[in-house]
Amino acid sequence: MTARPFDPQWTTDAPELLKYLDDLCTEMTLAEVRLKKRKSDAQPSFEAAIKAIVLDLYRANESNPDLEVGIASGTTTLQKLSKSRYGASFISARTFQDALSILISQGLVIITTPHWHDPSGKTSRVARHRASEMLLSALRGAGASVALLRRHSASEGIILKDGKKKKIEYGDIQVANDARDRLRVINRMLRNHWADIALPDSELIAHKAAVSGKRKEEASQSFDFAARTVHRVFNNDDWEQGGRFYGGWWISIPSELRPLILIDGKPTVEVDYSGLHAAMLYAMDGKAIPSDPYEHCYSKWSNKSARKLVKLAFNAMLNADSTIKISPIDGFREDFMGMAWQEFLLYVVSCFPEFEHHFGTGIGLRLQFRDSMLAETVMLKFASQGNACLPVHDSSIVHHALLDDLTSAMQEAFEDEFGAVGEVSYQLGAGEQISTTGQMVEVDMDELLSPIGYLERLQAFWDNQDHQQS
DSSP, rough: OOEOOOOOOOEEHHHHHHHHHHHHHHHHHHHHHSSSSOOTTTTTHHHHHHHHHHHHHHHHHHHTTOOEEEEOHHHHHHHHHSSSSSSSSTOHHHHHHHHHHHHTTTTTTEEOOOOOOTTSSSSOOOOEEEEOOOHHHHHHHTTTOOGEEOTTSSSOOEEOOOOSOBOOOOOHHHHEEEHHHHHHHHHHHHHHHHEEEEOOHHHHHHHHHHTSSSHHHHHHTTTTOOOOSSSEEEETTTSSSEEEEEHHHHHHHHHHHGGGGGEEEEEEEEETTTTHHHHHHHHTTTOOOOSSSHHHTTTTTTTTHHHHHHHHHHHOOOOOSGGGGGGOOOTTOOOHHSSOHHHHHHOOOOOOOGGGTTTTTTTTHHHHHHHHHHHHHHHHHHHTTOOOOOOTTTEEEEEEEHHHHHHHHHHHHHHHHSSSSSOOEEOOOSSSSSSSSSSSOOOOOOHHHHHHHHHHHHHHHHHHHHHHHH
8 A cells, every 4th residue: 555654844825725724623622522721832733733634634635545644643753753853843742642633533534554563663653544535525625726735934855864864863054054045946936836747637547556556755756746846855964965856746757747747837848968977977087978978888779768777777886885786677677688687787887987986886976966956056047037947857847938948057057067068858748738630629618617637726826826916
C-alpha cells in the first residue's frame, strides 16, 4: 500500500474554505469530552493541528485516493517535531493528540493501518490514516481544491542531511540564510502561477496507478498539484554537496508526461543541458565540450534507450563511493545490451578514460551542487521578469513562447559558472491536444460554464488570485 509521512506545513487563503475550517474547529471543540476546559493559550495549537491534519489528508486524497498518511502521535516524537526547524511551531504533543483523536472519534479521519511496535525497533510503524468520505464531502462542499492550498511561508526550505540521508538540525548559518532568501523569491514566483497536466482526470488515474508501484518518492509526490513550490536538499553535512531542488510535482512525474505540462493553461517547452555532469567535467578540465558527451559511448547501439542507460551509469559512478557497489539500473537488460551489468560499467569507464579518476569518488554530489546553482540562477532571472520557470534538475520548463529566453539564460549561467558554453536541447510541449481532422470543433458550453479536471483547478487558482488581489 502506498504511504507517505504526515506533512503539517499546509494552509489556505481561500475565504470559504477558511470559514469551513474555523467552523470545524468549533464543532470539534464542542464535541470533546473533557474534565477541564482547555487553556486559552493552548486552543490555537489545537485548532492549528485540526486544520493541518484535515488539509494534508485532503491533499493526499486528491493526489491519490489510495495514498495513506503516516501520522506519528507519540509524545516524544511530537515534542521533537515541535522543536525541530523541520517541524511546525504550532505542534504541541497534547493538543495534537487531542486533535487527531477527536477527528477519528467523529468519523472524519480513518485509521487504515494500525500502529505497530516492534520491540527490536526494526519494523515499527506509525498508524496510517485517510480522510473519510464524510470529511471529503464537506471539504468539497466548502469549495476545496488543491489549487487553494499552499505551504506555510515559514516552513523550512533548506534541508541538510547526513551520510545516512537523515535530516540534521543546524544553527544560524549564513550560507543557509542566503540560500533561504533566494528560495523565497523562487517560491513566490512558483506560487504566482499554476502548473498542471493537459489530461482528463480519467487518464490521470491510470498514470497514478502505474506510478504507485514505483519508489516511494515518486508515489507520494507525483500528481500532487498542490506541491508547486520547492525546497533544497544538501547532503553529507556539507553545504557544497547536493543542494538540488525538490518538492515540485512536475519533478517526479514520468518524463513522458512532461510535454503535457501547462503553465497558466498554456503549452510549455522543456530545455535541458546536454550531458550536464560530463559537460561540467570537460569544462573544469579546460577541454572542449562535445555537443553530446555520451554519443561516442552509446553509438554502438544506435538508439535512445542505450543513451539513457549510458547516462545513468555514468552519473551513478560519479555519485557512488565505489563502482563495485553499484546495482543494475532500471531498464538494463543483458539480452538488450549484449553484456552483463559489470561488463557494461567497465565499458562506460573505458569510454571516458579522462574521467576514470572521478568514478567511485562521490564527486557527483559536488557536481549536483554546481548544477543546482545553475538552476537557481535561471529561476531567479525568470522570477525577476514575472515569468514562471519550473526546475527539473538538469532542465527547466517555461511557457513555450519563452524558448529563446530560457535557452539564453541557461547558456549564460553555464558560461558564467564554467567559462565555457554548454550545449542545450529542447522539447516543445504538446499542451492541449488539437483536432487535426479538419472538422470544426464544437464548443462544449457545459464544460466552459462548469470546468472539470485541470480546467477546474486552473479556474479555482485564478479565482483565488483575484480574491487575494482585491
